Amino acid sequence: xxxxxxxxxxxxxxxxxxxxxxxxxxxxxxxxxxxxxxxxxxxxxxxxxxxxxxxxxxxxxxxxxxxxxxxxxxxxxxxxxxxxxxxxxxxxxxxxxxxxxxxxxxxxxxxxxxxxxxxxxxxxxxxxxxxxxxxxxxxxxxxxxxxxxxxxxxxxxxxxxxxxxxxxxxxxxxxxxxxxxxxxxxxxxxxxxxxxxxxxxxxxxxxxxxxxxxxxxxxxxxxxxxxxxxxxxxxxxxxxxxxxxxxxxxxxxxxxxxxxxxxxxxxxxxxxxxxxxxxxxxxxxxxxxxxxxxxxxxxxxxxxxxxxxxxxxxxxxxxxxxxxxxxxxxxxxxxxxxxxxxxxxxxxxxxxxxx
Numbered sequence: 578x579x580x581x582x583x584x585x586x587x588x589x590x591x592x593x594x595x596x597x598x599x600x601x602x603x604x605x606x607x608x609x610x611x612x613x614x615x616x617x618x619x620x621x622x623x624x625x626x627x628x629x630x631x632x633x634x635x636x637x638x639x640x641x642x643x644x645x646x647x648x649x650x651x652x653x654x655x656x657x658x659x660x661x662x663x664x665x666x667x668x669x670x671x672x673x674x675x676x677x678x679x680x681x682x683x684x685x686x687x688x689x690x691x692x693x694x695x696x697x698x699x700x701x702x703x704x705x706x707x708x709x710x711x712x713x714x715x716x717x718x719x720x721x722x723x724x725x726x727x728x729x730x731x732x733x734x735x736x737x738x739x740x741x742x743x744x745x746x747x748x749x750x751x752x753x754x755x756x757x758x759x760x761x762x763x764x765x766x767x768x769x770x771x772x773x774x775x776x777x778x779x780x781x782x783x784x785x786x787x788x789x790x791x792x793x794x795x796x797x798x799x800x801x802x803x804x805x806x807x808x809x810x811x812x813x814x815x816x817x818x819x820x821x822x823x824x825x826x827x828x829x830x831x832x833x834x835x836x837x838x839x840x841x842x843x844x845x846x847x848x849x850x851x852x853x854x855x856x857x858x859x860x861x862x863x864x865x866x867x868x869x870x871x872x873x874x875x876x877x878x879x880x881x882x883x884x885x886x887x888x889x890x891x892x893x894x895x896x897x898x899x900x901x902x903x904x905x906x907x908x909x910x911x912x913x914x915x916x917x918x919x920x921x922x923x924x925x926x927x928x929x930x931x932x
Contacts, residue, residue, distance in 0.1 A: 585623040589615040604628060699797065703824055706798040709790055713775055716753040717764070720746055744852040751851060758791055762803055763850040765817065765913075769843050770830035776817055776848070777802040787818075798827060806878045809850040813885070814910040816875045817848075821916040821925075828915035832925045834862035837898040844900075846929050848911055857911045857929035860902045863895035866920035874912060874926060882906045892928050904930045 590598060590612045599609055602623055611621050611630040618633035754761045754775060763776040779785040783805040790796040801819035809815065819828030833839045846857040865874065872895075877888040885906040904910060909931035917925035 582623075583625055586620065587612050587623070588620040589613075602628070702797050703822075703826070706790065706796055707826070709792070710774060713754060713791060714773065716757070718750050718752065720750050740853070743854055747849055747851055747854055750849065750854075755851065758793070760786070761791075761851075762809060763848060765801060766847040767830065767843055768845075768847075770833070771826050772819075772828065772830055772846075774801050774819070774827070776800075778805070778807070780805040787820075798822060801828065804875055804878060806876070808879075810852050812878045813880055813908070814878050814888070814912055815848070816878060816912045816914065818914050828913065831913055831915045831927050832917055834859065834927050835864070835897055835925070837900075840898075840900060845932075846911060846913070846927075855909075855911075855931050858902050858932050859900055859927060859929045860904050860910075861892045861896040861900060861928045863892065863897055863926055864917055864919050865895070865924040865926055867922045867924055868920070875914060880906075902930070904928075 585602075587598065595609060595613060598604060598612075604612075604621070608621060608628055608630060611619055611632075616634065618635065620631060622629045622631055748755075751761065751764060754764075758777075760777045760779055761775055762778040764774070765776050766773045775791060777786045777791075777800050779802070784802075786800040786802040788795060788797065788799050790798070791800055797820075799820055801817055803809075804816040804818070806812070807815050819831075821827065821829045821832065823829075834843075840859055840862065844859055846859065848855045848857060872891045874888070874891070877884060880888060888910075889904055911929045911931070913927045913929075914924050917923045
């Protein structure tokens with residue numbers, strides 16, 4: 578390594594090293610004196626094939642030497658600290674290192690406390706959310722829907738009278754929920770999944786229940802809510818949004834409709850409003866990239882025949898598989914939307930029709 582080096586600085590050398598250096602670098606006896614028992618600041622410089630002795634003695638009685646020396650015990654004593662400059666800088670370095678250690682430990686401690694607080698908040702939020710939805714489920718009045726429908730038909734009622742009878746049943750079934758919160762507009766359920774929740778609507782505050790519980794307190798879980806443009810009984814496509822929670826609650830199970838087998842096992846969705854009792858059959862399921870898609874599926878809420886055909890054409894173009902179920906103009910549609918992470922800001926969408 579030394580023989581291949583163009584520039585070498587040699588200070589005082591041990592006896593065992595001097596002989597090897599002299600042979601390797603062709604150092605004369607006179608030149609060897611500069612690296613034999615040499616004083617501080619004396620030595621040899623090898624540059625290429627040249628060997629240049631140097632003597633760099635710095636007067637010790639100068640203020641500059643007193644400030645710059647790093648030898649223990651040397652240097653001017655500071656009246657304030659009682660330390661030489663070298664000792665002072667060393668002590669200052671140790672103090673800064675200690676302070677930095679304290680700061681790092683404090684930051685890590687604060688991060689641990691924050692993470693613990695967030696975990697506790699999420700755990701309690703999940704627990705409270707589940708308990709609240711369980712309590713709301715218990716407020717639903719059980720009614721014998723098939724029997725009452727049969728009674729209505731046997732009574733030879735007109736279509737309008739049948740609709741009125743169904744609305745009366747719906748109001749009876751969900752009256753207690755509406756009394757607690759008049760933003761309540763319906764209830765959605767998919768048997769065999771975690772989807773079993775009230776549905777809200779606040780047209781003047783469209784996303785109010787994105788981070789609000791049924792009692793309007795803050796909650797990361799929110800409550801499923803219907804698009805502000807939808808009008809039950811009028812809109813021929815009702816769009817409902819719900820969170821995709823990591824614990825599998827809310828609308829997380831919608832993403833299971835990516836599997837055709839799951840769809841075959843869970844083909845129907847129940848969505849009741851305050852004016853009707855509804856069963857819907859899944860028509861299509863698809864993933865959606867909101868950052869790149871020109872198709873705004875959630876804006877097709879009140880469609881004429883042309884818009885209905887356009888909506889279904891776009892849905893068919895994106896469906897993950899063929900369910901074998903079709904929808905035609907005149908059908909009542911239900912569109913469920915939740916977050917999905919194949920794409921940045923992606924969505925998973927399930928479209929169903931009333932049967």
